Amino acid sequence: MGNIERRLAELNIVLPPASNPAANYTNCVEANGLLFVSGKIPLVDATGAQPAKGKLGREYTTQQGYKLARSAGTDILAVVQLALGTLDRVARVVKLQGFINATEEFDEHPQVLNGCSDLMVEVFGDKGVHARSVLGAVSVRGNQPLVIESIFAVVPM
Amino acid sequence: MGNIERRLAELNIVLPPASNPAANYTNCVEANGLLFVSGKIPLVDATGAQPAKGKLGREYTTQQGYKLARSAGTDILAVVQLALGTLDRVARVVKLQGFINATEEFDEHPQVLNGCSDLMVEVFGDKGVHARSVLGAVSVRGNQPLVIESIFAVVPM
Amino acid sequence: MGNIERRLAELNIVLPPASNPAANYTNCVEANGLLFVSGKIPLVDATGAQPAKGKLGREYTTQQGYKLARSAGTDILAVVQLALGTLDRVARVVKLQGFINATEEFDEHPQVLNGCSDLMVEVFGDKGVHARSVLGAVSVRGNQPLVIESIFAVVPM
Numbered sequence: 001m002g003n004i005e006r007r008l009a010e011l012n013i014v015l016p017p018a019s020n021p022a023a024n025y026t027n028c029v030e031a032n033g034l035l036f037v038s039g040k041i042p043l044v045d046a047t048g049a050q051p052a053k054g055k056l057g058r059e060y061t062t063q064q065g066y067k068l069a070r071s072a073g074t075d076i077l078a079v080v081q082l083a084l085g086t087l088d089r090v091a092r093v094v095k096l097q098g099f100i101n102a103t104e105e106f107d108e109h110p111q112v113l114n115g116c117s118d119l120m121v122e123v124f125g126d127k128g129v130h131a132r133s134v135l136g137a138v139s140v141r142g143n144q145p146l147v148i149e150s151i152f153a154v155v156p157m
Numbered sequence: 158m159g160n161i162e163r164r165l166a167e168l169n170i171v172l173p174p175a176s177n178p179a180a181n182y183t184n185c186v187e188a189n190g191l192l193f194v195s196g197k198i199p200l201v202d203a204t205g206a207q208p209a210k211g212k213l214g215r216e217y218t219t220q221q222g223y224k225l226a227r228s229a230g231t232d233i234l235a236v237v238q239l240a241l242g243t244l245d246r247v248a249r250v251v252k253l254q255g256f257i258n259a260t261e262e263f264d265e266h267p268q269v270l271n272g273c274s275d276l277m278v279e280v281f282g283d284k285g286v287h288a289r290s291v292l293g294a295v296s297v298r299g300n301q302p303l304v305i306e307s308i309f310a311v312v313p314m
Numbered sequence: 315m316g317n318i319e320r321r322l323a324e325l326n327i328v329l330p331p332a333s334n335p336a337a338n339y340t341n342c343v344e345a346n347g348l349l350f351v352s353g354k355i356p357l358v359d360a361t362g363a364q365p366a367k368g369k370l371g372r373e374y375t376t377q378q379g380y381k382l383a384r385s386a387g388t389d390i391l392a393v394v395q396l397a398l399g400t401l402d403r404v405a406r407v408v409k410l411q412g413f414i415n416a417t418e419e420f421d422e423h424p425q426v427l428n429g430c431s432d433l434m435v436e437v438f439g440d441k442g443v444h445a446r447s448v449l450g451a452v453s454v455r456g457n458q459p460l461v462i463e464s465i466f467a468v469v470p471m
Contacts, residue, residue: 032316032346033345033346034345034346034348051427072332092343092345093343094343094345095343095350096339096349102452102453103452103453104452104453106453107453107454107455108451108455109455110337111337113337114337117338121338129338130339130343131339131340131341131343131350131351131352132339132352132353132454133352133413133461134455134461135353135355135413135451135454135461136453136454137451137452140419142365145320151345153346153385
């Protein structure tokens, strides 16, 4: 059990089973020391039902969106753990990109993506502080409320 | 003629001439073993006319979108071939990002991007399996139906 | 004072103070020779007021968008300069991604992003020529007109 896995236990964060890719691709590709992770969606909606459906600014509030982004973050961690064997091999969370299924008027995209950003910093400390960007998507696969793509730097074997 | 070029011929895949950048930028930049490829659009629409115009969920069906994504994929391959000399220098298809010009209700973005993903796996086999993400764009340059950005890992010279 | 800083002075380009991240993340992460820069927004709108608010194709024309993208570009340069100490450590502008807050009908996204692309080429010459992609976002944080994310290759220390 790695240090980060111990930290997850201390924080009472239980990772879900890593999700499967939705189509003809893979969860992660490691290339030149960077791990490129496919876009991940929330595991459960704010009421515990799944899958979540709908847009920020209509079906979901910013506060619910924060929880949904955190949920997507736990899947990202599960997927990275599966790919690397242990989260101790994460040298740095490099970048998050948040695609928020949003209305035309919605303007609190950062507050939503913070749900995932905060999780990364809780889990990895300074190594969890990342670059990021976020935007409103007019629609998202399966009407999911958000998709988060990510890049990690990997400690060499 | 490289192995991958032979494979293209076996598959009866004819690459188009590589498209030119639409503005003040370049098709590809190689940096630290990764080839970053600019967003590419379909070459022809589903009826053979070009350029394609319109949105998924309105002017185009998912099935047409699949073919449009495959078409963009052939331009990506042409551009990478031109940059690297031969597609044999592709060590891995690392990531695709699909920006689908879509309606608010459209929810089959993955099935559209599969047109490009399937092409990559047909051509490169295991090296063609990639990470990816996809989202609905409210509008796309020239009202194109989709844009696909990509990253490849490159075999050193 | 580096060569690029001298060039900025010759071009009468004054960099603003680097903006702060809008939430729980950082401006830049360097990993494996690449500098990943968070999404940056325009500093001032076309009339000099700030912050800019609104969509391309409604509140802003393409020509105004060009200037807004250039403005975001100056912040990107400020942020990179702060991270690297001097812009002379930029080996290459690798990629720009433009997220344009746009209407459904807007189709001149490349002409908008050119404002940032042209700045990079003015400042860095051949090293400023980059890969890029651009799309229309249905909404953007704080109703900003655009966000630009970027990746730079870094000269080793």
